[in-house]
Amino acid sequence: EKNVARTLSNPQGEPRTQHGRTPHHLLQGTITPNGLHFVISHAGDPDIDPDKHRLVIHGLVKRPLVFTLDALARYPMVSRVTFVECGGNSAPLFSKAPIQASVQALHGLVSCAEWTGVRLSTLLEETGIDPKAKWLIAEGADAPALSRSVPMTKAMDDAMIALYQNGERLMPGNGYPMRLLLPGWEGNMNVKWLRRIKLVEAPAMSYYEARTYAPILPSGQAYQFYFLQEVKSFITQPSPGLALKGPGFYEISGVAYSANGRISKVMVSTDGGQRWGQAALQAPVLSKAFTRFRMAWNWNGGPAILQSRAWDEAGNAQPTRAQIVAQRGETKAVPPVTAFPSQHYNGITSWAIDGKGEVTHVYA
Structure with missing residues (x-):
């Protein structure tokens, strides 16, 4: 293809x-x-x-x-x-x-x-x-x-x-x-x-x-020699560019991973984090590797906000975006393919779905 x-x-x-x-x-x-x-x-x-x-x-x-x-x-x-x-x-x-x-x-x-x-x-x-x-x-x-x-x-x-x-x-x-x-x-x-x-x-x-690879934090300190890529997940389907074709059953799917070992669970929300359901993890679940997660979803045709949140076997939880920017700060909008405004973002990603099934990136 x-x-x-x-x-x-x-x-x-x-x-x-x-x-x-x-x-x-x-x-x-x-x-x-x-x-x-x-x-x-x-x-x-x-x-x-x-x-x-x-x-x-x-x-x-x-x-x-x-x-x-x-x-x-x-x-x-x-x-x-x-x-x-x-x-x-x-x-x-x-x-x-x-x-x-x-x-x-x-x-x-x-x-x-x-x-x-x-x-x-x-x-x-x-x-x-x-x-x-x-x-x-x-x-x-x-x-x-x-x-x-x-x-x-x-x-x-x-x-x-x-x-x-x-x-x-x-x-x-x-x-x-x-x-x-x-x-x-x-x-x-x-x-x-x-x-x-x-x-x-x-x-x-x-x-x-x-x-x-040592950006300056809002505190004035350099974010240096922080080696680990911490626990993280994101939804790959649905996602921007993959519009839903009318109400009905869909599978929400994505990947999760952590430098601290195996993924222990992934929770998925369809309403911007108000309610969460546990996703199924595809076997085998390996340490420091991608874990595919999946959850069935019956879309009613109304607005929705999809989020995923992962935990690893060491007990670490994927942070929210608000938690990340409180520590690291924000930057002006930059073209996503050409700039590195900061490092090690592992916060939650949110996809909004409108009544037409179009998927956009939002902060929620």
């Missing part, structure tokens, strides 16, 4: 920030196909010869090591299903007035896939970690050599050097030939085109962690 495609902000591939957003409103299930997985890069995608590419691990280690792609392929592999979400996903919901756009434009910078690769802890242990190492700096092979600082606790937990995505080699826009995968953590930290890991005592305070 020709209309099932990513929206590209930079179709000519110019060396600047570019996005490709997932069309969640046209998908079902929980796994995002590789060709529809969101992509974002800050200077285009590098053209890498896999035979010449190297991963260097050095710094506070006893034995600095260099790995080729063939060498990594000889290590024990692991697979896990997990979501990756850009810290700027859903940022248009920080605007003072609701932006009229599709779920793809508003929430399209998150996707979920099965990733396969080598545990980072396996490689780090082989180097002989110096006890003074508390952080690592991961660097990509793109034009700006994008780098992010990662605590060693995460590196030794569930971090992976990902080589495969949904069973095939990584797509170029998702880091071919290898990327760092940090399940549940801010997308920018999952460094693509990975070429260097340096173990250090303190974070590097690189450009992207000190500026781009």
Whole structure:
């Protein structure tokens, strides 16, 4: 189907920030196909010869090591299903007035896939970690050599050097030939085109962690080194652009996910949060992965406001939009595909349905 495609902000591939957003409103299930997985890069995608590419691990280690792609392929592999979400996903919901756009434009910078690769802890242990190492700096092979600082606790937990995505080699826009995968953590930290890991005592305070992904809060403090993509959900069907064709039975469906583990429940409201019903969760419900929720709804043809709210197994509840903006502030309306007014929006999204069945974005 020709209309099932990513929206590209930079179709000519110019060396600047570019996005490709997932069309969640046209998908079902929980796994995002590789060709529809969101992509974002800050200077285009590098053209890498896999035979010449190297991963260097050095710094506070006893034995600095260099790995080729063939060498990594000889290590024990692991697979896990997990979501990756850009810290700027859903940022248009920080605007003072609701932006009229599709779920793809508003929430399209998150996707979920099965990733396969080598545990980072396996490689780090082989180097002989110096006890003074508390952080690592991961660097990509793109034009700006994008780098992010990662605590060693995460590196030794569930971090992976990902080589495969949904069973095939990584797509170029998702880091071919290898990327760092940090399940549940801010997308920018999952460094693509990975070429260097340096173990250090303190974070590097690189450009992207000190500026781009560190917005200033109303308090004047920087929202910095906040890694987790917290519990969140949004309704994909119905949603803007998918008008209802008269009264009757419909299925309300969407996705929920959390960096803090499995989704425990999702509640759905059709009257702007006055009353709630519990949605069914599609099995299997996996940790740090998309969970599809569904609820039957008999629309009477009158006005309605659809909302979803998720909880995770750690007891965290998805906040309301009012709770989010009270802490982080609001911004002027901006085009949803080109700007990052703030980071880590995980509040409730509201869709209004009028008597004609048209769906719009509202704050409720």
